[in-house]
Amino acid sequence: MTRTRTDYLWIATFAVLVALAVPWFLWGDSRVFAGLPLWLWWHIGWMLLTAAVFHLFTRRAWDRGMGEVSN
Template structure:
C-alpha cells in the first residue's frame, strides 16, 4: 500500500510541475527585478525546483518503477 501512495504522490508532484511551468499569471506583467523580467526569474526558479524534484525521483522511484535493484547499479543510498 505504501508503494501506491508514493506513486500517487509523484504523480501529483509532476502534475503541479507541469501546471505551473508556464507562468500564465505573469503574462502582461512588465515588472523587472535585477534587470530581468519577473517571468524569466519564475522560469529560472521553476527549472531549479523541477531539477530537485527529478533528482529525488531518480534516487528511488525510477529504479523501483524500472524494476532495478539499487545495489545492483551501485547506489548506496
C-alpha cells in the first residue's frame, strides 16, 4: 500500500478540519454577534465547511487508504 501525494493532502486537510473546529485564536474573546458569542459563529460555520469538505471527499477520494478495493 503506497501512499500518494493526494493521500497526504487529504490527511493534512482532515488535520486542519479537526484543529480549527475550536477557534483557538479567539481564546478569551467575548464579542457577541446577533445574540451568540463570535466564537460560536465560527464553530457553526466551520462545521458547515467540514460537512462540505467531507462531501467532496466522498465524491473524489472515497476508498482511499482502504487497500485494494474492487468495485
